[in-house]
Amino acid sequence: MARAATTSDVFNAVAEPRRREILIFLLGRERPVTDVVEQLRIEQPAVSKHLRVLRDVGLVRVRRNGRHKLYQTRAEGMKPLHEWSAIFERYWSHQLMRVKERAENMAGAGEKETAKP
Amino acid sequence: MARAATTSDVFNAVAEPRRREILIFLLGRERPVTDVVEQLRIEQPAVSKHLRVLRDVGLVRVRRNGRHKLYQTRAEGMKPLHEWSAIFERYWSHQLMRVKERAENMAGAGEKETAKP
DNA sequence: TATATACATGCCCATATGGGAATATGTCAA
DNA sequence: TTGACATATTCCCATATGGGCATGTATATA
Numbered sequence: 001m002a003r004a005a006t007t008s009d010v011f012n013a014v015a016e017p018r019r020r021e022i023l024i025f026l027l028g029r030e031r032p033v034t035d036v037v038e039q040l041r042i043e044q045p046a047v048s049k050h051l052r053v054l055r056d057v058g059l060v061r062v063r064r065n066g067r068h069k070l071y072q073t074r075a076e077g078m079k080p081l082h083e084w085s086a087i088f089e090r091y092w093s094h095q096l097m098r099v100k101e102r103a104e105n106m107a108g109a110g111e112k113e114t115a116k117p
Numbered sequence: 118m119a120r121a122a123t124t125s126d127v128f129n130a131v132a133e134p135r136r137r138e139i140l141i142f143l144l145g146r147e148r149p150v151t152d153v154v155e156q157l158r159i160e161q162p163a164v165s166k167h168l169r170v171l172r173d174v175g176l177v178r179v180r181r182n183g184r185h186k187l188y189q190t191r192a193e194g195m196k197p198l199h200e201w202s203a204i205f206e207r208y209w210s211h212q213l214m215r216v217k218e219r220a221e222n223m224a225g226a227g228e229k230e231t232a233k234p
Numbered sequence: 235t236a237t238a239t240a241c242a243t244g245c246c247c248a249t250a251t252g253g254g255a256a257t258a259t260g261t262c263a264a
Numbered sequence: 265t266t267g268a269c270a271t272a273t274t275c276c277c278a279t280a281t282g283g284g285c286a287t288g289t290a291t292a293t294a
Contacts, residue, residue, distance in 0.1 A: 011137070012132045015128045015129045020128070020201070023205075028208055032270080032271090033270070033271060033272095034269095034271090044270085045254075045255085045272080045273080046254085047271090048272050048273080049252080049253085049272085050252090051271095052272080064261090066262070066270095067260080067262060067269060067270050068270065068271085069270080069271065073208070075208030076209055079209065081198070081202045082199070082202035082203065085195050085198045085199035085202060086199060087141070088195040089199065091144060092192050092193050092196065135282090151239095151241090160285095161241075162241090162283080162285080163282075165241060165243080166242085166243090166281095166282075169243090181290095183291070184240050184241085184291050185239095185240065185291095186240080186242095
């Protein structure tokens with residue numbers, strides 16, 4: 001084995017800077033591939049490949065219009081990412097964090113935990 | 118060139134399923150490396166490497182305590198990810214999306230846009 | 235000091251994958 | 265049907281990197 005099975009999911013898709021650019025670019029408006037190529041200065045094959053990944057994980061939708069294919073970001077596809085990162089939200093305040101820390105230290109006093117000095 | 122310069126950032130760090138597990142495990146409570154190894158069933162060297170990545174991008178903090186090193190998730194480090202995904206929030210409603218779409222189609226009627234049928 | 239414990243790092247391999255070039259596929263227009 | 269345009273796919277290469285194994289480093293204890 002090597003390099004964890006790529007589990008091409010939303011987290012992976014969004015890890016690519018280029019794909020993040022594309023997602024923002026396609027947000028709220030349909031655009032043909034050519035627009036992405038021209039505006040973001042990415043080679044056409046590269047754009048097609050990125051769009052393919054984004055489509056596979058449900059982050060963009062496509063619709064054919066004549067010779068063009070119109071892509072648009074599927075914002076709902078971002079929900080898993082948003083919800084996961086939201087788990088950390090309640091710990092953003094150092095105050096809250098310390099409180100929880102103390103509470104858990106007291107609660108876990110009898111466990112096999114490594115005690116703090 | 119190949120495989121975009123790894124720009125080891127939060128997005129990349131979180132793309133790894135194992136690292137996501139570790140982040141949740143270390144949330145709100147300090148833990149020695151051994152705990153991660155035992156609870157998540159990951160080999161110790163692997164854990165150390167993941168923790169290294171997470172530390173480099175500011176997603177965990179460390180503190181030495183005797184022979185142990187106590188790791189804990191730095192929730193604030195998740196902010197960039199959370200804020201970025203929040204950009205898509207206002208497009209989650211299909212209703213809203215359609216409205217915006219129509220508005221922009223009207224506004225952009227004279228541009229070089231690929232017109233819709 | 236010697237030994238055990240806890241963690242980090244180096245090395246190697248296998249694989250995933252972004253980009254470039256060329257080519258294939260699909261659609262419209264003449 | 266032929267040609268031009270739009271997009272997708274294939275092939276290849278270079279590199280990044282996760283995991284396993286062995287080893288290095290740091291700290292506490294005997």
